[in-house]
Amino acid sequence: MNQKLIAPSLLAADFANLQYDIEMVNKSEADWFHLDIMDGVFVPNISFGMPVVKAIAKHAKKTLDVHLMIIDPDRYITTFADLGANILTVHYEACTHLHRTIQAIKATGMKAGVALNPHTSVKLLEDSIKEIDLVCLMSVNPGFGGQSFIENTYQKTSDLKKLIERKDSNALIEIDGGVNATNAKKLIGTGADVLVAGSFVFKSDNPSETIKNLKKVIA
């Protein structure tokens, strides 16, 4: 039984005091940092870009899980590798030649992730799942933190788990959006490996306690 992971999303952190929140995650029981990059084209919001990732990487002591919500992500694969990303996730909907993009990510030494919007079927990964290190199932429409969890994600998670097993893939399943202590256990039960949590962690009174409790819930 592999260990289940928590990846706090810095999108919900205090951008005026990022170092404080990064140190909190460093010292907490969290496993990864989840960094949301939005271009205002693929999603209707702009978050932060390379200079901020560079500043985060300088202080972060855990895996950097970078989620690109941008069109034509191939343009920036080597840039994010150089910035210190460990996992680079691109959107299925943003890649015309997904297989080539996955190979390009892996060629840099990073792990390759593919994210699916809520409307995108896991069946579409049938022919690429063997190549993928992580599938990020969006449980909200990407673009904003603090949205409500879409219930259909449970079904998608178990369908994806079956596909991964049937194809003998090593891909991890990550769930992103609206994760909290109420849905976390059921998500793990249906096959999830990594839970991203933004608002639930950073908007709580005691973020590091919240992470600790989430870890307990999914243990």
Ligand code: DX5
């Ligand atoms: C949404 C982002 C998420 C977001 C999650 O577009 O990909 O990673 O930060 O935030 P919460 O946990 O607040 O839904």
Ligand code: ZN
């Ligand atoms: Zn994300």
